[in-house]
Amino acid sequence: MHRLPDFKIPAACGTAGILDRTGRRFNSEDVVRAMSVMRERGNGLGAGFVVYGIYPEHAEEYALHIMAMDQAGLDRLREYLPTALEVVHDEEIPTRPTPTIHDEPVLWRFFVRVPEKRLVGVEPRDERDYLVSTIMFINQEVEGAYVASSGKNMGVFKGVGYPEPIAEFYRLEEYLGHLWVSHTRFPTNTGGWWGGAHPFDVLEWSIVHNGELSSYGVNKRYVESNGYPCTLFTDSEVISYMFDLLCRRHKLSIEMACLAMACPEWEDIDREPDLTRKHLLTLMRQTYAGALLNGPFAVIAGYDGGMVGFCDRLKLRPLAAAIKGDRSYLASEEAAIWAVDGEPEESWPIDAGKPVVFTLEEEKVASLAHSC
Amino acid sequence: MKRIYTKEEYCIGCRLCEIYCIFEHSGHQTLVKAFRDEENLPEPAVMVEEEGPISFALQCRHCEDAPCVAACIAGAMTRDPETGVVHHDAEKCVGCWSCVMMCPFGGIHIDLEEGKVVSKCDLCGEEGIPACVLHCPNEALVYE
Amino acid sequence: MPLSLIPAEFNVQRDADLCIECGVCTRQCAHGCQNIDPEDGSVSSDEKLCVGCQRCVTLCPTGALQVVQRAEQGRYHAVWNTGARRAIARQAESGGMLLTGMGADKPFPLYWDRLFLNASQVTNPSIDPLREPMELRTFLGAKPDKIEFDQQGKPLTKLSPQLELEIPVIFSAMSYGSISLSAAMSLARAAAESGTYFNTGEGGLHRSLAQYGSNAIVQVASGRFGVTPAYLENSAAVEIKIGQGAKPGIGGHLPGEKVSADVSATRMIPQGADAISPAPHHDIYSIEDLKQLIYALKEATGYSKPISVKIAAVHNVVPIASGAVRAGADIVAMDGVRGGSGATPTMIRDNVGIPIELALGAVDAQLRKDGIRHRASLVVAGGFRNSADVMKAIALGADAVYIGTAALIGLGCHMCQKCYTGKCTWGIATQDPYLTKRLNPEIGVRRLKNLLRAWGLEMKEMLGGMGMNSIDSLRGNREMLRGIDMTEQELEILGVLPAGR
The missing domain is CATH 3.30.70.20 (Alpha-Beta Plaits)
Incomplete structure (x- = not known):
């Protein structure tokens, strides 16, 4: 596995997400098919998947997907982990030898809980805050170990390669989940780094992203001054921290969080006839200036309740949304959506700066769970 | 004007x-x-x-009711009815300086050598x- | 009177082929250098009196005049150059402190010129300001760290009072008294018509400027000149002036000659009396005293206006700025060593304080590290020459920039540095009615508005080039800067990478 870069690398990308709103689980084949039609959008230097609903047997534990530079890195982590968390179970992430996939890191997963005693004297007494700071500690201080994902009942599988061989390498067809999001990458430098592939994840928020944030420096310093040191020099890392900060810690709704990140332009705010909304938008822009994402981006954010697609205020990068039956889709190209389930019932390009949120329909999820 | x-x-x-x-x-x-x-x-x-x-x-203020025009004995000072501009014709001027005395603003200047109105x-x-x-x-x- | 040994500074060159002896130069010179001979109408110059203000040169209808700085006089000496010797001769003759005006003229490092801005190429598109809205709108004041909503989704969080700027450039503190009413009027009206603010300095607000109160940042300085309840009320923000970049650690001194009847009424001091601002505020001997004054002003204005604290950038600017934020300042203004003044001792101006770039780099980083950067806006001052300097300051972390000298140059100032004499031939830093007429505020307003508009256009172009459409995305975005010609330590303080990395 290559070393971590110490500077920012621009990249272009292809993205796709498929959600079954009823919570019915399916394997990786559909999302891989979607990614296959967007081969042009990657260059084989990074691809990855995030899937939600894969660990029902460990649904109450946080699943830490670990990429270690080598066995020594994993050993260091093994030594550290019990001092911070309670490890309920751990195992190697199963893989199979795959042509074109090489230099893989040591891949391991730990199912952990936050022991009560760890929160004594911690302010605020919040196990998720504690977990986030533990992950930040591992990424910064435990040499050779990197947390690829950390949410409950979900996991990130990523590496250097095109999406199809990455899926094959990780044996993704053996997993079942209700939400799959995938990404293929076109980094502009040579040599990929496994950890540098997307998705990026912190707790249940995972991000795939096509774009290049001109505002990266501002956004990075904004999340950093809120306790999220950025170690990976990628936009997606920053966006995932932003979702965690805004949605979990600031308790903003997803729509409000997206508004903070892609608020309307002043021109439009000035013209807004609804004074209550005008006040809200002004307040958002004043307060969350550091969270405003600028430059081209199209993001798919996955979380435990569904997925969100949203684009920059000028719509400089593409993202299409579609619905068919119980399924919702987001993809860089509408063709990718057609490749999965044929013509959708409804499809539309996402508007500049306006998020599209697809959520699990709780009633249906409940009835499904009942019938199982 | x-x-x-x-x-x-x-x-x-x-x-x-x-x-x-x-x-x-x-x-x-x-x-x-x-x-x-x-x-x-x-x-x-x-x-x-x-x-x-x-x-x-x-x-010169180019007065509407220009006293210099009224005072001119030689017909050298005229007011263009179209434009309202008060003109001075040096050829016709005889140097009586009536205009100079009548102008309430001091806008007409004299030439002591030639004895005529020289500039307006x-x-x-x-x-x-x-x-x-x-x-x-x-x-x-x-x-x- | 013994012979003066002060070497002349300027050569007044009059081209005999072009001079028509019209005498315009003699009527424009306020320093007695250009003279007309009453016998034959010929014109001549007494070069020793020339201050290099360029008024005669600019007004000469035939371009017959040139006023140039004299080369080194006498035997060359790298240390004891003519400037050093002139200063000594002046003091040997006057026995006084050397006084000067404007910002330091020593060749201090200009970090702005060692910083380069970024632009988008291929991987992200630049944005065309002719086609897309480019936002320079900036708010100054304390911001909450988050917004809380009630059950119905209505925001519960209330924002502290804010200044709203259409361009993050403010006219910095220049008091009526140090500058003419025409100059103050030009600044006030241009600020109001351009969507920004002007700063009264410590001279009070002249009654004719009261109508621009909603664009005024009113200063409360150690002399408390002109501070009344009405003054505080009729303002957009109140600024406590602790220090000034051109004279950190010392007070202010408006010579009695400049205290005209009108200045006296505005400042509430006797006509002709020197206006002395003490070096410290005698009610602020520590940070908790500052907090008391901040809250006294907040109370006095009903918490309706942001309170700014202006400090000079000195060695320990970081804890001072941080202290000001913790003491409740909504805006912290910092003035660097190149900051200007209407009158300051030369030795102080040229030797006390630190460059604003380094102060800004250090303060912004520390406030972010402490998680209190949002609690106050940072406004920086001290030698901002153009829109690129402003952009670089914003990328380093400033919210807005104060411009003084640049605005005065826009009004006609030619940087002769003789503001303290009260004989500004451009009608700016003077109260002499013969001279103040020279600045027609109609022209002044137009020129200042043009200047701000031009800088705004350039800033939008640069923003678009960096692939952004909002100044919000540049504020503190040090990724957009690269440095050259700097030591590793300087780069570290500025938080920027060297060019090529």
Whole structure:
């Protein structure tokens, strides 16, 4: 596995997400098919998947997907982990030898809980805050170990390669989940780094992203001054921290969080006839200036309740949304959506700066769970 | 009609208006040449009045009911009924200076050697912005 | 009177072929250098009196005049150059402190010129400001760290009072007294018509400027000149002036000659009396005293206006700025060593304080590290020459920039540094009615509005080039800067990478 870069690398990308709103689980084949039609959008230097609903047997534990530079890195982590968390179970992430996939890191997963005693004297007494700071500690201080994902009942599988061989390498067809999001990458430098592939994840928020944030420096310093040191020099890392900060810690709704990140332009705010909304938008822009994402981006954010697609205020990068039956889709190209389930019932390009949120329909999820 | 107005509070007493008035009526192409030709140096039609910090540039007001026209015994001073501009014809002028005595503003100047009226503002031929206005560095003269 | 040994500074060159002896130069010179001979109308110059203000040169209708700085006089000496010797001669003759005006003229490092801005190429598109809205709108004041909503989704969080700027450039503190009413009027009206603010300095607000109160940042300085309830009320923000970049650690001194009847009424001091601002505020001997004054002003204005604290950038600017934020300042203004003044001792101006770039780099980083950067806006001052300097300051972390000298140059100042004499031939730093007439505020307003508009256009172009459409995305975005010609330590303080990395 290559070393971590110490500077920012621009990249272009292809993205796709498929959600079954009823919570019915399916394997990786559909999302891989979607990614296959967007081969042009990657260059084989990074691809990855995030899937939600894969660990029902460990649904109450946080699943830490670990990429270690080598066995020594994993050993260091093994030594550290019990001092911070309670490890309920751990195992190697199963893989199979795959042509074109090489230099893989040591891949391991730990199912952990936050022991009560760890929160004594911690302010605020919040196990998720504690977990986030533990992950930040591992990424910064435990040499050779990197947390690829950390949410409950979900996991990130990523590496250097095109999406199809990455899926094959990780044996993704053996997993079942209700939400799959995938990404293929076109980094502009040579040599990929496994950890540098997307998705990026912190707790249940995972991000795939096509774009290049001109505002990266501002956004990075904004999340950093809120306790999220950025170690990976990628936009997606920053966006995932932003979702965690805004949605979990600031308790903003997803729509409000997206508004903070892609608020309307002043021109439009000035013209807004609804004074209550005008006040809200002004307040958002004043307060969350550091969270405003600028430059081209199209993001798919996955979380435990569904997925969100949203684009920059000028719509400089593409993202299409579609619905068919119980399924919702987001993809860089509408063709990718057609490749999965044929013509959708409804499809539309996402508007500049306006998020599209697809959520699990709780009633249906409940009835499904009942019938199982 | 358009007139030249003076803004006393912004007149800085530099007298560039006088200098450019002379140049405009000199017939020369450059300022330096005009002033080198001392024989034919015209008198300025605009004069800066100054006392302490108070100063302003004054020239013919082109009065509607112009007393100079009424006073002229030779028919040299006329008012164009179309444009309202008061003209002075040097050929007809006999140098009686009645106009000078009648002008309430002191806008008509005399030539002591020739004994005639030598200069009176002609709005620079009524074409474009008069030279004094154009070259006032502080917009203390306006033409409106 | 013994012979003066002060070497003349300027050569007044009059081209005899061009001079028409019109006398404009003699009428414009306020220093007695240009003279007309009443006998024959010939013009001549007494070069020893020339201050190099360029008024005669600019007004000469034939371009016959040139005023140039004299070369080194006498035998060359790298240390004891003419400037050093002139200063000594002046003091040997006057026995006084050397006084000067404007910002330091020593060749201090200009970090702005060692910083380069970024632009988009291929991987992200630049944005065309002719086609897309480019936002320079900036708010100054304390921001909450988050917004809380009630059950119905209505925001519960209330924002502290804010200044709203259409361009993050403010006219910095220049008091009526140090500058003429025409100059103050030009600044006030241009600020109001351009969507930004002007700062009264410590001279009070002249009654004719009261109508621009909603664009005024009113200063409360150690002399408390002109501070009344009405003054505080009729303002957009109140600024406590602790220090000034051109004279950190010392007070202010408006010579009695400049205290005209009008200045006296505005400042509430006797006509002709020197206006002395003490070096410290005698009610602020520590940070908790500052907090008391901040809250006294907040109370006095009903918490309706942001309170700014202006400090000079000195060695320990970081804890001072941080202290000001913790003491409740909504805006912290910092003035660097190149900051200007209407009158300051030369030795102080040229030797006390640190460059604003380094102060800004350090303060912004520390406030972010402490998680209190959002609690106050940072406004920086001290030698901002153009829109690129402003952009670089914003990328380093400033919210807005104060411009003083640049605005005065826009009004006609030619940087002769003789503001303290009260004989400004451009009608700016003077109260002499013969001279103040020279600045027509109609022209002044137009020129200042043009200047701000031009900078705004350039800033939008640069923003678009960096692939952004909002100044919010540049504020503190040090990724957009690269440095050259700097030591590793300087780069570290500025938080920027060297060019090529």
